[in-house]
Amino acid sequence: GAVVSQHPSRVxxxxxxxxxxxxxxxxxxxxxxxxxxQFPKKSxxxxxxxxxxxxATYEQGVEKDKFLIxxxxxxxxxxxxxxxxxxxxSFYICSASRRTGGITDTQYFGxxxxxxxx
Amino acid sequence: xxKTTQPPSxxxxxxRAANLPxxxxxxxxxxxxxxxxxxxxxxxxxxxxxxxxNETNEMASLIITEDRKSSTLILxxxxxxxxxxxxxxxxxxxxxxxxxxxGTSLTVIP
Numbered sequence: 001g002a003v004v005s006q007h008p009s010r011v012x013x014x015x016x017x018x019x020x021x022x023x024x025x026x027x028x029x030x031x032x033x034x035x036x037x038q039f040p041k042k043s044x045x046x047x048x049x050x051x052x053x054x055x056a057t058y059e060q061g062v063e064k065d066k067f068l069i070x071x072x073x074x075x076x077x078x079x080x081x082x083x084x085x086x087x088x089x090s091f092y093i094c095s096a097s098r099r100t101g102g103i104t105d106t107q108y109f110g111x112x113x114x115x116x117x118x
Numbered sequence: 119x120x121k122t123t124q125p126p127s128x129x130x131x132x133x134r135a136a137n138l139p140x141x142x143x144x145x146x147x148x149x150x151x152x153x154x155x156x157x158x159x160x161x162x163x164x165x166x167x168x169x170x171x172n173e174t175n176e177m178a179s180l181i182i183t184e185d186r187k188s189s190t191l192i193l194x195x196x197x198x199x200x201x202x203x204x205x206x207x208x209x210x211x212x213x214x215x216x217x218x219x220x221g222t223s224l225t226v227i228p
Contacts, residue, residue: 004161032214043205044162044218093161097214105214106152109161 003027004096006110013084014118021079021113023094029074030096034107035067038091050077084117091115122206127223130200136193138222140206143187149210151182153191155202156221162205165191196226 003026013019023033032051036044048069050056056069066088068080077096081088091114095107123141130136142151150169154162166173166180168189173180179192193200205221 002164006161034215036218043220044156046215046217049215091159095161095216106164106167107214107216108164109154111161112159114159 002098002106002108004030004094004108004110006092006094006113008113009111010114010116012116012118015085016083019081019084019115021081021092021094021115023077023079023096023110025075025096025098025108028096028098030077030098031074032097032105033071033077034095034097035069035077035079036093036095038093038112044093047079081115084115086117089115089117122208122219124204124206124219124222126220127225129225129227130193130196132198132226132228133195136196136200136224136226138191138193138204138206138224139188140191141188142206142208145186145208146210147186149208151180151186151189152207152209152216153178153180153204154207155200155204157202165204196224198226198228200224201226 005024007022035047038044046059047062048056048058050069050071052071052074058064071077091112093112095109097105097107152167153165156162166178168180182189203221203223207216
């Protein structure tokens with residue numbers, strides 16, 4: 001159980017285009033989803049927290065107009081990188097958290113999406 | 119959330135126990151310790167978490183010191199597939215967010 005998928009796994013796009021990445025929780029309802037980015041040989045950096053039916057909360061320094069997040073259902077969140085530029089090339093990873101009824105919400109991570117902007 | 123400190127890298131012989139330390143000296147009473155690992159170019163994988171008691175599951179054991187200022191993740195019989203970056207994260211009672219540190223790159227040697 002607790003499987004999270006991402007689509008696509010890899011995308012190459014031209015500079016100036018927009019790219020949408022989907023994150024789905026396959027076997028549980030995710031009350032909260034998170035988006036991270038990771039540069040080569042670096043750790044994961046939290047970009048934003050997304051709660052179903054409400055606006056995402058962005059971390060300091062992350063442009064909300066650049067990285068649009070939609071969490072329309074309890075199993076799907078999308079990240080759209082608008083007007084992508086080469087510096088947006090990175091590994092984007094989502095995670096999903098379910099409330100088990102206890103006080104801790106373990107995060108389960110997707111496999112990641114490799115974005116390359118030419 | 120409390121900051122964690124981990125050694126940047128460790129080696130372990132295949133079949134031996136791998137003991138990965140983590141310092142979280144500013145942890146507060148209601149903060150949990152989580153461990154994840156990330157194999158190259160994959161998403162992090164949940165391993166284990168705990169509050170103050172030692173925990174064990176099919177993957178690993180988590181030993182938390184009595185003062186909770188440090189913990190150790192134990193992989194009892196390391197295999198080559200355990201080569202990965204291991205992250206120790208402290209997460210608060212109310213906040214869902216995970217802030218990853220630099221982790222420990224574990225290399226299991228044949």
